[in-house]
Amino acid sequence: MDGYTYSELGSILAMQGFAGFSLFSVLLLMALGLAIIFGQMGVINMAHGEFMAVGAYTTYMLSTLTETYAPSLMPYYFFVAIVAAFLIAGLLGYIAEFVLIRHLYKRPLDTLLATWGLSLIMQQSFRSIFGAREVSPALPDWLLGSYQPTDTIDIPLNGMFVLGLTTVVTLGVYYLMFRSRWGLRVRATTQNRVMSGAVGINTTKVDRYTFALGCGIAGIAGAAFTTIASTGPTTGTLYIVDTFMVVVFGGAASLLGTILSAFTIAQAQSILEFFISGSMAKVYTLLALVLILMFKPEGLFASKIRR
């Protein structure tokens, strides 16, 4: 390594480390909502990416509205947008569960087709409402640019923001699932639906809110990703494969598994990409995943569900 000082190499190492963490937070945020729906309910939600797009479009709409009617509030609108994205995506999820999903609980594979159909419907709706072109919300200034602890280190602000948001959402999900009475009901329903019903848990209601929560979190992820990439009608399809990869590799129904899986995949991908080319890094990561899943088909953490 000629021509480089140790401090320069150190800086790049630090930034590369952050790139890995940034990818980790992105993957985790995408996967959390799906982990809840797939893990707790066994529903294969192919429209997960579209619920993320709902969040992203909500952010875009709010940014446009703020820019037009209250430009002075631009620095703050993003927080409102995250909450709105959660609520709107959650509400749509609630409706989708009521209209579509609840009729298919006994036929889990059919949910795959039904939600895929739903994803197509949603894509075409985005196209009709927002047009085919990709859009980007105007971001508040504090999300643009980089943080420079030293002269040679640039840490992207949007990456730090997504990392922070992911931490908050993960803690929130952990609290909801493992420290609240509602989470207790969800887990009870997952472990034994009939028994839960017998002890007085309204399992239908639990299902509906679980699905809505998963979609709402997808909405948050979508809002967060507007800081990284643009939003188009088919944006969701870009994320769905990675999302399923994280959830399946982590082992369904395990929050810790999802976190570890996102971390492993992100670091592997990010480090490999530094040394070999982007496409090949993806190939090796996927190859390793396939091999591990061959020997450990239930994923990193096996779920303890009574089937």
Added chain:
Amino acid sequence: MTLTHKFTSRTHASAPKRGFLSTLGMGALIMASATLFSSAAIADDVNTTGLAVTDDTVTVGILHSLTGTMAISETGAQEAEKLAIAQINESGGILGRQIKIIQEDGASDWPTFAEKARKLLVSDKVAAVFGCWTSASRKAALPVFEKENGLLYYPTFYEGLEQSKNVIYTGQEATQQIIDGLNWVAKEKGAKTFYLIGSDYIWPRTSMKIARKHIEDVLGGTVVGEEYKPLGDTQFGSVINKIRLKKPDVIYAAVVGGSNVAWFKQLKSAGITADKQTLLTISVTEDEVLGIGGENLEGFYSIMKYFQSQDNENNKAFVAAFKEMWGDDSVIGDVTQAAYLGPWLWKAAVEKAGSFDVDKVVAASEEGDIELTTAPEGYVKLHPNHHLWSVARVGQWNKDGQATVVYESELIEPDPFPEGYQ
């Protein structure tokens, strides 16, 4: 033939009702049919192969993706084609015929392009098709155009290495864009080291192959990195760190689609901006800037043949007409302008040939003297190799999403099969 048959039968059918007026009616009908026959003869003259040409209309096809992932890019192209056709109709049409459009949706799916092309050529018998955007869709539809002897006007800048009798390429091929851009950046910015990055499919890979050859063999520079990211990938953190490590004089980029937006947003947030780093891209037009955001591109360069901000009378009229038809918010990118040329080039060739027959139109096009002095990009001429002579321009992006043209080349001869670059 069918015309005669229709007329006789109608006369018979209506004769009994007409009563005493029938003689008069017959006379009128005979006169009418006589005039019809004479103009039908003209229609035969200009159309010997059974295309959808009548005495006062000619039908053409537009084949772009209106749905799916490519709709973003192809919308502008089909809007420009419709504008050109509307303007031609307004000015009296082609050989006295108004142009009618049949539009089909390629749906961002390459086999669909082939299927719809067949439908347009075989059942609709269109005289020409304006369409396709990606190389993949063109490659899929090409065998259909060759087999059915159709005529396709293809608007996108592309990797070259193709020349079909049945296609007129109105965008620039690789050498008209890549080589001149590299020469410019080497001369103006003194660039010696280059980092190549693109999306992982045929166009960026072929383009980068040509770029690498030119950098190493002609410019005497070095390629310090060559990187391809999967289509749709939005994570560029590691690549950006690699670029920081290599410190190239120029980043040479051909990233497309959603990845493009992520790439420039992340460059900006990683602190790699135009004041510290020269970046030249072959994949950003005004259309892409709309998604990327001008603030993320400010100061970077694109090499194209057309920019919306070009200051000439043709372009001013074109931009005004485009906005009037498609709304004030419309932006016009390189491909949109190239698509606009298609119908005009076809009109010129048809009028030169005096016929809609594909063979005659192609022969007229191949004489190499069809030119458009009214092209928004300035002036273009059709080369016998089916590509256009065109000027390469370097534009520097501004915050408002428009570019300032900082360099214009001479008129470059198209060379789809450049020697030494394959």
